[in-house]
Amino acid sequence: MLDGLSAPKDLPMGCVHGTPWFVRQLSTALINLIGDNEVPLREALRLGIATVNDLHRESCDLDQEAVPAATVVMIRERGDALDYLVLSDSVLVLDLGAGDILTVVDKRVEEVAADQMRAALEGPTGTVEHEARVSRLVSTQRRLRNRPGGYWVAATDPTAADEAITGSVELSGVQQAALLTDGASRLVDSFGALTWHELLTLLRTEGPAGLIARTREAELTDPLGKQWPRFKRSDDATAAYVNGWARSTLPSV
Template sequence: MRAALATSPAKDDHPNEDFAAAIPGAAILLDGAGLSGTRSTCHHGVAWFTRRLGGALVDLLSTDGAPDLRDVLAAGIGSVADAHRATCDVADPSSPSATVVLLRLAGPHVDYLVLADSVLVLDLVDGEPLVVSDDREAIVGRRYRSAMDNAANDTPEHDAARRTYVEALRAHRNQPGGFWVAADNPSAAAEALTGSVPVREMTSAALLSDGASRIADRFHLADWSEVLRLLSTDGPTEVINRVRDAERKDPDGKQWPRGKTHDDATIAYLTDLAG
């Protein structure tokens, strides 16, 4: 398996809260969630959480005979929660969380897991790409985001509306009828989307945080087949560059309403999956 990774922080003076890693036979992508200016019961921060969880998942996926991917994620969530349970209220909805995409080669198959709104795109030998994304947060969020979408980005009105939006969403985090993320409760792993595809039916795979998937699912600058072709010819950095160009052309969010003008953007692009 060959892997090409690229990541770009939303702001140069702010830590990148995404995480990506590739090891022999597996890849991981996380997108941390949190909001400065709102109350949080964890003093470590979102970047610490994603890096700690990402490291735990690397260790677990590096073990021979690793279990089902949901069990891998559950174990990782539990170990990170235990690492700061004594100092932070990890069960509070304001504590850090993350989306998760896992991909693992398992003999003649590729197994995958997706939790929350990062995106996995599998380039299939025949037919359109298989796109896997968990849209439950977006479905819940539609009822709360109108004020945020109607305000110009990077204004006091937009900042206030976004804080209100995030606080409203927190009540639905890891709740039945809401949406599920990696936070403190290992049982959230059971809510992840999972599947398996024969390796011979695939040519490549892409793991994208939602800051990078904007190129297709928010800005509609390319469909997923075109994104995969761009990844194949120019690599993940070019995809992120095109996202940044679009963001700069729409700084106030009028053309593409969004919570963040710029977001951390990360891509892991995998080829030669059969080795």
């Protein structure tokens, strides 16, 4: 699961291809790499970033701050284990049975530029003033991206993979799993409208499309961000759900 980082239209971009291209290329590289169980997920991500760099090094300026970037969540069956990797603020939710829910998310992006982030969350959303505050936040975040003391995402620096959160759990104990972009997890972690258990139940009964539809309904009840302050009224939302390892995915933007 990759979620490309939004780039306000008034800010420069050093890549002529853009974020959607970057996400497609990186996801393809990762799919090819993680099929080898001998390759740790961090190493797969490191190699994937380097592979994409080679695709546009000649045409794009990869050494500046304004380059495409994405969050990453990966899971992989490896024998009796389920390996996982999370980089930045997309969310992995694992139901380990007996009421035990493991959520894995990297929130370092929320710990930097805190003053600008609070300002960017001030409504009403959709106004010129709000968009200007969001642009100022993104400008600051770019300076702190993939630097010690900042936060880490998949972009052009392969060493960002070393900062990913990784781990393994016994595959036999995993009842359900959900991989969520922050736009798909907001009913729980931003709006407080559902618990993680309830979100997994919604995914099991209505699928990713049901979760995203419920999210859009909630957003429409608060279009100006008064109840739930946010950077934009609706965010890109993608969910992948695994139940009994019969995979069901449906992206929505």
